[in-house]
Amino acid sequence: MSGQVALSLQNRNPDVLSCIANLSNDEVFTPPGFANQMLDIVAEAWADAHHGASIWADSSLRFLDPFTKSGVFLREITSRLNEGLRDELPDLQERVDHILTKQVFGVGITQLTSLIARRSLYCSKRASSTHSIVKSFTDADGNILFEHVEHTWVGATDFLETADADGNPVTKGTNGRCKYCGASQKALDRGNELETHAYAFIHTDDIKARIAELFGDDMQFDVIIGNPPYQLDDGGHNNSATPIYQLFVENAVALNPKFVVMVTPSRWFAGGRGLDKYRERMLKDRHMRNIVDYPKLYDGFPGVKIRGGISYFLWDRDYDGPCAIQTMWDGKPLGEPVSRRLDQFDVFVRWNEAVPILEKVLARAEPVLAARVSSQKPFGLRTFFHGSATPAGIKDPVKLYGSQRVSWIDRSEVVQNLQWVDQWKVLMSRVQGTSAAVERIFLGKPIVSGPTEACTETYLVAGLFKTETEAKRYAIYLRTRFVRFLVSLRKGTQDAPRGVYGFVPDVPLDREWTDSELYERYDLTAEEVAFIESKVALHTDE
Numbered sequence: 001m002s003g004q005v006a007l008s009l010q011n012r013n014p015d016v017l018s019c020i021a022n023l024s025n026d027e028v029f030t031p032p033g034f035a036n037q038m039l040d041i042v043a044e045a046w047a048d049a050h051h052g053a054s055i056w057a058d059s060s061l062r063f064l065d066p067f068t069k070s071g072v073f074l075r076e077i078t079s080r081l082n083e084g085l086r087d088e089l090p091d092l093q094e095r096v097d098h099i100l101t102k103q104v105f106g107v108g109i110t111q112l113t114s115l116i117a118r119r120s121l122y123c124s125k126r127a128s129s130t131h132s133i134v135k136s137f138t139d140a141d142g143n144i145l146f147e148h149v150e151h152t153w154v155g156a157t158d159f160l161e162t163a164d165a166d167g168n169p170v171t172k173g174t175n176g177r178c179k180y181c182g183a184s185q186k187a188l189d190r191g192n193e194l195e196t197h198a199y200a201f202i203h204t205d206d207i208k209a210r211i212a213e214l215f216g217d218d219m220q221f222d223v224i225i226g227n228p229p230y231q232l233d234d235g236g237h238n239n240s241a242t243p244i245y246q247l248f249v250e251n252a253v254a255l256n257p258k259f260v261v262m263v264t265p266s267r268w269f270a271g272g273r274g275l276d277k278y279r280e281r282m283l284k285d286r287h288m289r290n291i292v293d294y295p296k297l298y299d300g301f302p303g304v305k306i307r308g309g310i311s312y313f314l315w316d317r318d319y320d321g322p323c324a325i326q327t328m329w330d331g332k333p334l335g336e337p338v339s340r341r342l343d344q345f346d347v348f349v350r351w352n353e354a355v356p357i358l359e360k361v362l363a364r365a366e367p368v369l370a371a372r373v374s375s376q377k378p379f380g381l382r383t384f385f386h387g388s389a390t391p392a393g394i395k396d397p398v399k400l401y402g403s404q405r406v407s408w409i410d411r412s413e414v415v416q417n418l419q420w421v422d423q424w425k426v427l428m429s430r431v432q433g434t435s436a437a438v439e440r441i442f443l444g445k446p447i448v449s450g451p452t453e454a455c456t457e458t459y460l461v462a463g464l465f466k467t468e469t470e471a472k473r474y475a476i477y478l479r480t481r482f483v484r485f486l487v488s489l490r491k492g493t494q495d496a497p498r499g500v501y502g503f504v505p506d507v508p509l510d511r512e513w514t515d516s517e518l519y520e521r522y523d524l525t526a527e528e529v530a531f532i533e534s535k536v537a538l539h540t541d542e
Contacts (some may be wrong), residue, residue, distance in 0.1 A: 380415025
């Protein structure tokens with residue numbers, strides 16, 4: 001037995017991979033404990049389908065992390081296989097060589113992470129070095145590959161005259177977008193000396209052909225697992241950055257393994273820029289066996305701020321049925337998992353307890369407030385637009401609600417929906433949220449806006465009314481816990497566009513609605529009321 005091999009497979013205290021700093025919010029290192037939870041759910045699914053057998057005792061299976069960073073998934077898989085294959089391969093060196101050359105594979109997302117992953121897995125950044133615990137590799141990469149890939153720029157409208165490597169004149173676009181991931185050419189067309197973030201696993205028209213190029217024509221993976229890059233690192237940030245994790249998920253499923261298990265932001269449940277088609281596909285996919293959801297900020301990945309929380313899922317090629325939903329809170333299961341159809345609603349309702357409440361509300365088949373609420377830029381005025389501090393000297397003044405202040409403009413400056421200016425309106429902030437780990441407000445305070453008033457895109461026009469009385473009643477309705485709870489089911493981040501009102505019934509404005517009246521109207525039980533009020537706080541000025 002090699003002492004080097006034995007040392008490498010001992011428990012680490014503390015585990016260096018639990019201490020390593022993240023590269024950025026879009027390239028997040030997975031804590032070892034979290035990675036093991038994901039592996040546990042794979043093992044349970046395998047045992048269910050194989051009469052209790054252990055997946056870690058099968059020497060024929062192949063595992064792939066196609067976007068490895070720290071190598072934590074590959075390391076923990078190796079550790080489990082090392083234990084599971086003791087009987088079949090009793091010699092430790094033979095067993096380690098078999099596992100690491102025949103069963104465990106990875107694709108680094110950058111040159112740096114490929115070196116980190118090899119160090120985690122082989123105990124050496126070069127798989128073939130004398131320090132490596134594997135004795136069968138003849139090349140430095142081993143089974144953790146990294147390939148420098150360039151973006152494929154399309155759609156440019158600006159061009160410059162330059163020369164190729166041989167000095168021949170060429171015309172080159174400068175403001176295109178990558179056809180695969182949508183990256184900005186201006187930000188990421190920067191040569192070989194800097195990282196391009198053109199990930200090999202998604203920059204291809206044929207993922208099966210790409211895998212064959214990397215690992216050989218006969219390579220078929222049984223388990224694809226990992227934590228993909230979340231968004232484009234091209235200057236965007238927070239909600240404005242373009243998500244790309246869905247591209248990794250789709251290509252992993254296209255490889256048709258037995259299992260796909262990945263951790264991603266949970267924004268896809270109900271919103272997210274460019275995620276509508278992905279959400280629709282995921283909700284209709286009856287191979288989705290499990291979703292484990294961490295709604296609380298920082299809960300799954302301590303210190304990493306991912307608004308809307310994170311979750312991981314298990315896709316099972318041979319499964320066809322409802323999906324088991326488990327909510328986690330402070331690192332522990334919150335109640336028992338509940339199996340339900342993902343496509344029951346047009347968005348995924350993350351709280352199991354919310355489903356029967358929503359079913360009661362929707363059973364009345366009433367119109368919803370999304371039909372009342374305006375789209376972005378209701379008057380065609382951008383957030384940064386401001387008028388004069390006073391109406392003095394303005395021929396036909398209109399009061400303008402804008403970002404952090406009220407100003408005055410001339411009626412002629414209203415770009416669109418001029419007819420709304422002289423109606424009673426209720427305005428709602430387009431963005432509402434805090435940095436708290438748990439959001440409990442979900443909507444800002446409604447503003448009752450009278451005739452000769454308008455707003456920038458900081459606000460949406462949530463409703464138009466003939467009278468002040470109707471507008472005030474509507475504003476009171478929007479402040480109820482009942483309304484804000486229904487909004488929360490479609491609101492995963494600070495952004496509150498028209499769509500978040502898609503579950504809120506458009507009730508008659510014949511009274512000033514209270515929560516008690518609304519609970520009674522929809523026949524909610526005491527337990528359901530308690531759940532709503534545990535999730536939604538009163539407004540701070542109430």
